[in-house]
Structures are given as C-alpha cells and as structure tokens.
Amino acid sequence: GFCPSTSSFHSLRPPLPLPVAPALDVSTFISSRPHLGTTALIDASTGRRVSFSSLWSFVDALSASLSAMGFRKGHVVLLLSPNSLSFPVVSLAVLSLGAVLTTCNPLNTPREISKQVADSGARLAFVTPELVHKVSDLGLPVVLIDEDGRQSEGGQRVVNTLSEMLRRRPAGSSRAKDVVYQDDTATLLYSSGTTGASKGVISSHRNLIAMVQIVLNRFNLDRLGEQRFVCTVPMYHIYGLAAFATGLLASGATIIILSKFDMHEMLLSIGKYRATYLPLVPPILVAMINNADKIRKGYDLSSLQWVLSGGAPLSKELIEGFAKEFGDGVGIMQGYGLTETAGVGASTDTLEEVRRYGTAGKLSAGMEARVVDPDSGRILGVNQTGELWLRGPTVMKGYFSNPEATTSTLDSDGWLRTGDLCYIDDDGFIFVVDRLKELIKYKGYQVPPAELEALLLTHPLIADSAVIPFPDKEVGQYPIAYVVRKPRSEMSEKEVIEFVAKQVAPYKRIRRVTFIDSIPKNPSGKILRKDLIKLATSK
Numbered sequence: 019g020f021c022p023s024t025s026s027f028h029s030l031r032p033p034l035p036l037p038v039a040p041a042l043d044v045s046t047f048i049s050s051r052p053h054l055g056t057t058a059l060i061d062a063s064t065g066r067r068v069s070f071s072s073l074w075s076f077v078d079a080l081s082a083s084l085s086a087m088g089f090r091k092g093h094v095v096l097l098l099s100p101n102s103l104s105f106p107v108v109s110l111a112v113l114s115l116g117a118v119l120t121t122c123n124p125l126n127t128p129r130e131i132s133k134q135v136a137d138s139g140a141r142l143a144f145v146t147p148e149l150v151h152k153v154s155d156l157g158l159p160v161v162l163i164d165e166d167g168r169q170s171e172g173g174q175r176v177v178n179t180l181s182e183m184l185r186r187r188p189a190g191s192s193r194a195k196d197v198v199y200q201d202d203t204a205t206l207l208y209s210s211g212t213t214g215a216s217k218g219v220i221s222s223h224r225n226l227i228a229m230v231q232i233v234l235n236r237f238n239l240d241r242l243g244e245q246r247f248v249c250t251v252p253m254y255h256i257y258g259l260a261a262f263a264t265g266l267l268a269s270g271a272t273i274i275i276l277s278k279f280d281m282h283e284m285l286l287s288i289g290k291y292r293a294t295y296l297p298l299v300p301p302i303l304v305a306m307i308n309n310a311d312k313i314r315k316g317y318d319l320s321s322l323q324w325v326l327s328g329g330a331p332l333s334k335e336l337i338e339g340f341a342k343e344f345g346d347g348v349g350i351m352q353g354y355g356l357t358e359t360a361g362v363g364a365s366t367d368t369l370e371e372v373r374r375y376g377t378a379g380k381l382s383a384g385m386e387a388r389v390v391d392p393d394s395g396r397i398l399g400v401n402q403t404g405e406l407w408l409r410g411p412t413v414m415k416g417y418f419s420n421p422e423a424t425t426s427t428l429d430s431d432g433w434l435r436t437g438d439l440c441y442i443d444d445d446g447f448i449f450v451v452d453r454l455k456e457l458i459k460y461k462g463y464q465v466p467p468a469e470l471e472a473l474l475l476t477h478p479l480i481a482d483s484a485v486i487p488f489p490d491k492e493v494g495q496y497p498i499a500y501v502v503r504k505p506r507s508e509m510s511e512k513e514v515i516e517f518v519a520k521q522v523a524p525y526k527r528i529r530r531v532t533f534i535d536s537i538p539k540n541p542s543g544k545i546l547r548k549d550l551i552k553l554a555t556s557k
C-alpha cells in the first residue's frame with residue numbers, strides 16, 4: 019500500500035468499522051457486541067469461573083457504587099493489582115462511568131507509585147491487600163480488592179471493599195450518569211515515549227473502541243466463542259489491557275488468568291483448560307525453547323494453535339527455533355505496537371503472513387505509516403530504512419499535562435513518531451531494525467534511562483551518568499550505567515547498584531556500572547547514547 023502522492027503506506031486490511039455516535043464509552047461498546055461465548059474468565063489457580071452475564075452485572079454494580087460514592091466523569095482512578103478476575107471488572111466499571119483509568123506495575127516501589135499518583139491526579143485507588151502498604155503514605159482513599167475475603171494490615175484509609183461494592187446496588191444509583199463521549203479520556207497508561215521520564219498516555223474511548231475492533235479483526239471471529247486464551251502478560255500494560263481487560267471480552271473468547279508469570283503454571287493451565295491461544299513476550303519464548311525437552315515430556319500442549327508474541331523484537335532465529343522444537347502445529351503471530359497506539363499497530367494474522375519470519379507484520383486496519391529519514395526529515399519509500407511514523411484511530415491524543423513531549427512526538431497532522439527504525443517491504447511487511455529512542459526493554463517491561471539517570475544524580479558522590487541498554491538473549495536488554503564520580507569519591511560499582519535497587523522496581527535495576535571520566539555529549543548537551551552502546555558492546 020505505498021501511495022506516492024501522499025508518500026505514505028496504507029493498511030492492506032479491510033476497513034475498520036467504527037461506530038459514529040459521538041456519545042459512547044468503550045465499556046458499553048464491548049458489552050453490546052454479539053458473540054457466542056458463555057465463560058468470560060477463569061482463574062487458573064482456583065478454577066473459579068465468571069460468565070459473561072455475571073461479568074457485566076459486576077461491572078454495572080461497581081459502576082453504580084462508584085457513582086454513589088461521588089465518582090464522575092474525568093475523575094482519575096488508580097488500579098494497582100496483579101492480573102485477577104477483578105482486574106477487568108474494575109477497569110470496565112471505571113471506563114463505563116467516563117472516569118479515567120490509570121494502571122501501574124504492581125512491582126513498582128512506593129516512590130514510583132506516588133509519582134504516578136501525583137502526576138495523574140488519581141483520587142481513589144483499587145488495591146489488593148498485599149499491595150496496600152505501597153500506597154499507605156499517599157493519603158489516597160483505597161478500595162480493597164478483597165477477592166478471597168482477605169483483610170488488609172495497615173488499611174486505615176480503606177473506604178470500601180470491592181466485595182461490598184459488588185454486593186450492594188446502592189439507592190444512589192438513580193443518580194444521573196454523565197454522558198460519556200468517544201472523545202473523552204479513557205485511560206492514562208504510563209510510557210516514557212521517545213525520551214525522558216514516564217508520561218501519562220491519553221487514550222480516548224474512541225482510541226480504545228478502535229483497538230477493540232482491531233483485536234476482533236485479528237482473529238477468526240466466527241469461532242472465537244470457542245477459543246481459550248491464557249493470560250500471563252500483565253493487564254496493567256497496554257498489551258494485556260487491550261487483549262484481556264477489554265478487546266477479547268467483546269469476542270466471546272474465554273480468558274484463563276494467571277496472577278503472574280510462572281512457566282510451570284502457564285504450561286499446566288494450557289493442558290488443564292485446553293487453551294488454544296498463548297500470548298507472550300519474547301523472553302518467555304526463549305525460555306520455552308531452552309527447556310523444550312522437559313516441556314514436551316511434562317505437559318500437554320496438544321490444544322495449542324497459536325502463540326502470540328509482541329512488545330519486543332522476535333528474531334527469525336527464535337521463530338525457527340520454536341518451530342523446530344514445538345512442530346508446525348503451533349504458529350507464532352507477531353504483534354507490534356506502542357502504549358501510544360493503544361496496542362497493536364501492525365501484526366501477522368494469517369498462516370501466510372506468519373511465514374514471513376522476522377517481520378513485525380502488516381499495518382492494522384485503519385492505520386497509515388510513513389518512513390522518515392531521522393537526520394534529514396525526508397520521507398522515504400519502499401524498502402528504505404528510517405523512523406516509523408504511524409497515524410490512525412488508535413493513536414493517543416497526547417501526553418497528560420506535558421505539551422512539550424506531546425508536540426515533539428505527535429505532529430499537527432496526527433503523525434506519531436514511534437522512535438523505531440524500520441523499513442516496509444514491497445508487500446507491506448514492516449521490519450523493525452533498531453530502536454532510535456532511549457527506551458530500554460527488559461522482558462518487555464519499559465525501563466526509561468532518563469529516570470535512572472535522574473535518580474543516580476541525586477547521589478552526593480555522583481557527578482554525571484548515562485544509562486543504556488545492554489543486549490541479552492534471555493531478557494532482551496538490561497540497563498547498565500556509565501557513571502562519573504565526584505572528585506575523590508571512591509564509590510564502588512556495588513554501592514551504585516544498591517543505591518538504585520533500593521528505590522526502583524526489580525526490572526529497572528542497573529546490572530553493571532562502568533566508571534568513566536566524562537559522559538560523551540553533543541554540543542547541545544545530549545548524551546551520545548549510540549557511542550556508549552558501541553563502547554559497551556564492543557568489549
């Protein structure tokens with residue numbers, strides 16, 4: 019689909035049907051899709067099932083309770099929880115009110131969470147009992163997600179429990195609900211984008227409705243009511259949120275939920291629930307290939323038809339390795355996307371597309387792409403490598419209260435700079451060559467170097483620092499640091515590593531430190547990251 023007159027690539031997929039009514043929230047859109055499914059969710063460890071009809075009555079009850087508590091359109095609600103049956107319920111209830119959902123990695127430290135609460139302006143948090151201590155100093159009212167009737171310890175700020183809110187359909191539910199428009203903000207997921215610290219990505223209901231349609235388009239709709247997806251990817255992240263807390267719930271498919279990634283539990287539940295789809299990030303695929311013998315002997319994977327991989331690059335070698343170990347019966351679908359595109363922007367969806375090993379896929383329905391020379395700004399053509407720009411119905415409205423980051427990422431015509439170096443071949447397949455932006459991806463998790471650099475600079479013995487990715491077969495990349503010590507400082511590598519480790523989530527920890535006399539920078543003071551990456555990987 020390269021169009022010479024506009025110098026852009028168009029999606030080769032059938033057009034995306036989108037609702038035209040201006041007043042519509044994504045939760046209502048999902049619940050009104052017809053499908054053949056009966057069981058929506060299964061908790062893999064307890065076997066507890068939630069039917070579609072109970073799911074939607076839970077969502078109604080919770081949204082009525084929230085409304086009775088005074089929650090309205092535009093109010094921001096934090097959801098801090100591992101994957102669970104409650105995660106989609108809370109998300110959809112918040113969205114149905116026109117309130118704004120912000121999610122957070124449960125591994126994050128109190129310091130990291132408090133930054134997000136302050137930035138997003140969250141005024142209520144849904145939190146599991148194990149995580150309540152992480153928000154106890156914030157003065158934020160808490161609703162305890164008490165699925166198993168567990169009590170919180172220091173829960174003095176607990177204003178309600180989820181079970182209580184689901185039980186009672188409050189008298190106040192007659193209170194008029196605000197009209198929610200497709201253009202209203204739905205979610206604030208945090209991403210570091212191309213540079214700097216984490217920012218709130220503003221996705222509208224329209225963005226998410228388009229994303230739901232893309233999810234439905236990707237799979238064979240007629241049979242989706244019979245499909246069973248194992249959910250190990252985190253729902254707080256756009257990958258999991260798009261698939262498991264929203265998109266697939268419109269399809270009738272059943273979602274088998276694991277509270278966290280555990281190889282044994284994941285493989286066991288495939289056999290136990292006869293799962294057909296397994297969405298993963300590349301490091302899990304690597305681990306499966308490395309343990310292929312044990313896995314084939316120990317588990318029944320006969321029901322599995324598709325593995326989905328997304329969120330980080332998956333090489334041709336890995337796809338071949340997986341095919342060799344697990345046979346032709348299981349295909350690997352690729353998904354490429356960003357938090358800023360509310361999920362998948364390109365993918366391989368059919369057997370024919372999947373056979374193009376190494377591609378990130380073809381543009382999703384409704385998406386357009388440009389390939390732009392990062393130095394000259396010139397728009398490039400087929401098979402030429404440059405920065406990928408995307409435009410389409412899922413592209414974010416901007417970064418929350420950050421106009422500078424917004425204008426440097428989104429232009430006035432709606433083009434989003436992805437920060438990924440790509441080319442698009444004659445058949446419209448996108449190949450990701452490298453990452454231009456600062457982002458480090460550890461097991462698919464975002465690690466923003468700028469955040470770690472800012473933290474290092476708070477240490478009294480550190481004069482300057484730069485954090486860069488180091489490639490690793492198992493995890494993708496891990497963060498390493500170049501540090502300039504203050505004069506006469508004898509600070510050790512271990513001290514630097516521990517200083518960071520105490521304050522950040524485990525996936526952000528710096529794994530190696532090299533002391534250096536000065537950080538290489540260009541005349542305007544920008545760190546020459548590529549030079550440091552070359553230095554680090556040449557040894």
Ligand code: AYL
Binds near residue numbers: 257260327354362463
């Ligand atoms: P964020 N191949 C190479 N790089 C990728 C791929 C891929 N398939 N997918 C994502 N990335 C990198 O916001 C790329 O650098 O969302 C991109 O700019 O955490 C960055 O990750 C964005 O990171 C899916 C599939 C959602 C993917 C996604 C988006 C998750 C990543 C649903 O089905």
